[in-house]
Amino acid sequence: MIEVRSLEIRGSHDAQILGGVSVCLESSRILAAVGGSGAGKTTLGLALLGFVRPGMRKVGGEVRYGGQELFDLSETELRRFRRESIAYLPQNPASTLTPTMRVEDLVEERRLAKSEPTNQLLEQVHLPSDRSFRRRFPHQLSIGQQQRVAMARAIANQPRLLVLDEPTSSIDPTTQRLMLSLVERLRDDLGAATLLISHDLASVARMADEVVVLRHGEIVERGAALRVLHSPVDSYSKALVSASPDIAVDQPPLAPNTDEPAPVLRVISLSAQFVLGRGRGARTIRAARDVSFDLAPGETFALIGRSGSGKSTIARVLVGLHPPESGEVLLNGFSLPPLLRRRDGKQRAAIQLVPQNPEESFNPRRTVGDGILRSIRQTRGLSGSAATGRLAELLEQVQLEPALARRRPHELSGGEQQRAAIARALAAEPEVLVCDEITTALDTIVQSQIVDLLQQIQRDTGISLVFITHDLALAHEFAHRVGVLSEGKLVEVAEMADFVNHPQASESRELLDAASSLSRTLAARQNSDDDLPAVAAS
Amino acid sequence: MTAGLHNAARYAIWRLTALVATLLAVSVILFAAVEWLPGDPAQQILGINATPERLDVLREQLNLNDPVPVRYGRWLWSTLQGDLGESVRTNQSVAAIIARPALNTAMLALVAFVAITVVALFLAALGGMRDGTKTSTLVSVTTLSAVSVPEFIIAGILISVVGLELGWLPAVSLVPSEGTPLSRPEILVLPVISLSIVGGAYGARLIRAAVADAARMPHVQAARLAGLTESRVLIRHLLPSAIPPSVQVLAFMVPFLVGGAVVVERIFAFPGLGSQLVDRIALRDAPVIEAIGLIQAATVIVGFQVADVVGFLASPERRTAR
Numbered sequence: 020m021i022e023v024r025s026l027e028i029r030g031s032h033d034a035q036i037l038g039g040v041s042v043c044l045e046s047s048r049i050l051a052a053v054g055g056s057g058a059g060k061t062t063l064g065l066a067l068l069g070f071v072r073p074g075m076r077k078v079g080g081e082v083r084y085g086g087q088e089l090f091d092l093s094e095t096e097l098r099r100f101r102r103e104s105i106a107y108l109p110q111n112p113a114s115t116l117t118p119t120m121r122v123e124d125l126v127e128e129r130r131l132a133k134s135e136p137t138n139q140l141l142e143q144v145h146l147p148s149d150r151s152f153r154r155r156f157p158h159q160l161s162i163g164q165q166q167r168v169a170m171a172r173a174i175a176n177q178p179r180l181l182v183l184d185e186p187t188s189s190i191d192p193t194t195q196r197l198m199l200s201l202v203e204r205l206r207d208d209l210g211a212a213t214l215l216i217s218h219d220l221a222s223v224a225r226m227a228d229e230v231v232v233l234r235h236g237e238i239v240e241r242g243a244a245l246r247v248l249h250s251p252v253d254s255y256s257k258a259l260v261s262a263s264p265d266i267a268v269d270q271p272p273l274a275p276n277t278d279e280p281a282p283v284l285r286v287i288s289l290s291a292q293f294v295l296g297r298g299r300g301a302r303t304i305r306a307a308r309d310v311s312f313d314l315a316p317g318e319t320f321a322l323i324g325r326s327g328s329g330k331s332t333i334a335r336v337l338v339g340l341h342p343p344e345s346g347e348v349l350l351n352g353f354s355l356p357p358l359l360r361r362r363d364g365k366q367r368a369a370i371q372l373v374p375q376n377p378e379e380s381f382n383p384r385r386t387v388g389d390g391i392l393r394s395i396r397q398t399r400g401l402s403g404s405a406a407t408g409r410l411a412e413l414l415e416q417v418q419l420e421p422a423l424a425r426r427r428p429h430e431l432s433g434g435e436q437q438r439a440a441i442a443r444a445l446a447a448e449p450e451v452l453v454c455d456e457i458t459t460a461l462d463t464i465v466q467s468q469i470v471d472l473l474q475q476i477q478r479d480t481g482i483s484l485v486f487i488t489h490d491l492a493l494a495h496e497f498a499h500r501v502g503v504l505s506e507g508k509l510v511e512v513a514e515m516a517d518f519v520n521h522p523q524a525s526e527s528r529e530l531l532d533a534a535s536s537l538s539r540t541l542a543a544r545q546n547s548d549d550d551l552p553a554v555a556a557s
Numbered sequence: 558m559t560a561g562l563h564n565a566a567r568y569a570i571w572r573l574t575a576l577v578a579t580l581l582a583v584s585v586i587l588f589a590a591v592e593w594l595p596g597d598p599a600q601q602i603l604g605i606n607a608t609p610e611r612l613d614v615l616r617e618q619l620n621l622n623d624p625v626p627v628r629y630g631r632w633l634w635s636t637l638q639g640d641l642g643e644s645v646r647t648n649q650s651v652a653a654i655i656a657r658p659a660l661n662t663a664m665l666a667l668v669a670f671v672a673i674t675v676v677a678l679f680l681a682a683l684g685g686m687r688d689g690t691k692t693s694t695l696v697s698v699t700t701l702s703a704v705s706v707p708e709f710i711i712a713g714i715l716i717s718v719v720g721l722e723l724g725w726l727p728a729v730s731l732v733p734s735e736g737t738p739l740s741r742p743e744i745l746v747l748p749v750i751s752l753s754i755v756g757g758a759y760g761a762r763l764i765r766a767a768v769a770d771a772a773r774m775p776h777v778q779a780a781r782l783a784g785l786t787e788s789r790v791l792i793r794h795l796l797p798s799a800i801p802p803s804v805q806v807l808a809f810m811v812p813f814l815v816g817g818a819v820v821v822e823r824i825f826a827f828p829g830l831g832s833q834l835v836d837r838i839a840l841r842d843a844p845v846i847e848a849i850g851l852i853q854a855a856t857v858i859v860g861f862q863v864a865d866v867v868g869f870l871a872s873p874e875r876r877t878a879r
Contacts, residue, residue: 065782068782070781070782073689094787097784098784098785098786099784100784101782101783101784102783102784102785103784105784107779107782107783109775109779111775114775114776114779115775115776115779115780116776117776117777117780117793117794117797117798118776118798118873118874119797119798119871119872119873120793120794120797124793128783128785128789128793129783156873156874156877158873158874158877159877172783176784
């Protein structure tokens, strides 16, 4: 239906973004493009809309729809193609909603004469269709509702082509299932062809018929989805598959803390709230309610929960950035002052935070090495050659090339930035490292490298980790214990192995069901797809 | 809906209170500033040869011997009752002195404001929609040149070329003694063009930035990828986000037109408020200076209030916030 032939796209300084990529989207089929960040997946997806982002240009190849080269179309013809034939959902679907437009206008403007009425479109994405809902503005919707409106808007033109760019990365499991069913309906009713861009291999395994693996703008492997994901041939594909976190793969038992040493950190009945908005319209959000847990030396405690469950607030309270409403944090048995400015140097150094977005946490005008040095000077009082010597040690510890420390934060990749942020935290020689969603923005291969690094550091230094994440499958690979947060409450605390096999709280069971598992999904698909016997063995 | 109305009512009350408070503050500053103008009004009126006795009598007549707060209170009280007092130079009522210039300026400013808005929005949309294109660069360069040239040069060129050389339009904008600028609209053309070249270019530069910011938002790219026409992308998706910052920029045109147009008024011999003010400052005519100052301040404050209200109404997020 749409064919990409030897597509070459270059960016600034003639850097290769796509180097001769050929794919073919067939009617009623779902093709997945997988690969790490920077592989050119999004560029490929946008090329299907006849679009090249500013700063990039197409230097060769073609994108043909119905025999017509998209990049030769006039503006009017291209607009007509986008309007009538294709739908695009970017990584953050809610961001496509214009804040000054009402729900009904957003859906209505994408409808064509043949489309279903707006009411039905809203019902298809399980949204209310009454007048008061249709008259709302995006900011009056929950994030999940915003994503659904974006979906209704995307499918309002009954597209025959669908480009989904990392659709699941910001979406909760219920909305994910809804999106999957919408894609299936478009495929079955209209014979729509789909390009699914993702680094979440489990969701690819669930949906895709075929897979192409992209690396540095080139296809390194292609084939039937189950074959590629089950027994990849290319070494990069293999790395990608093995780096994919999998809740169903048993982890080797982690060294247990049998001697039960005194906990390095005790959190006792911690409650915290924050105020959203200003003035009389302000709302108080209770982000943590009566949260208690212990952290043993050398232990990794995973704090799991959906977005909005209070994870980040707890992290901020631990490091003293947010005042708790009540409760206590004990460090080695001594109560910590709630606020950072009341903690002494030793107490500050003892608990260090690695933030979610490392790039923003470094001064953009200084090198990351300067940022780490600053922490060395402030927390350890070192200067001159002692400080630079320590910097070299830290860089080695986080496996970061010394040359990279002379760069500014935006000149580093996401993984390198995160290593630098970890080095900066380690500069204080802390006893506890609080990691707040530090792997969320990274692709799976880099994720697993960061997790390996944290484990290595823990073995070497005996540091304790509070690992905050929404990715249970990833946490289960290396956390000793887990705590499940739901609406600010810690609903379950358990050893990871027990938790995976015998979850107690209903929230825990939901998280486990939703947790990514490539092997489980592959097995389920193999059972239903009898026409793929080749993969069933092994 | 009711939440929105309730919100709007609360917002309106808050705004009106702020407006009154600002005007009061301005009146204090204005009165104090006129008070501190160098020179004794009595001396100014009677000349340097006046005897001390006559000066004392006149000071008493003008109430200049009362303490400043008392005189401020008296002035404020009569102003609130609509009595702007009399000129200390001509004994004419201040209202009579400033009525015609105020009307003239109001007409010039209104026409120029509309022209500036049109010019600024058009250039801003042209330059901001697609950042980095040739059109965008051309708009930037042109507007920068227009902003850099002082308005008296632009006005001078217009007078000598359009007014004198070609003779198409009057080079001097004298208002007929029985009538308003509208009875001879052609006299407004050159002043309006001078003002809108400078003001429009200045506004276009600032609004262009707001439009360019809005054009980079993900929902605008999404609207283009959704195959909507460029005009729909502009009108429904892009410009609404640019309205609040743009009206703030346009509000800055009000002080420019009401008070700052004095250079243009002078060059075209247009009998406006700005010219009148400069004349009266030279004469130390305190009641007239205070009255004009207050009118200008009130217009400017109302202009910014209107901009805030438009910005509020244009932002659903603020309008419907709970």
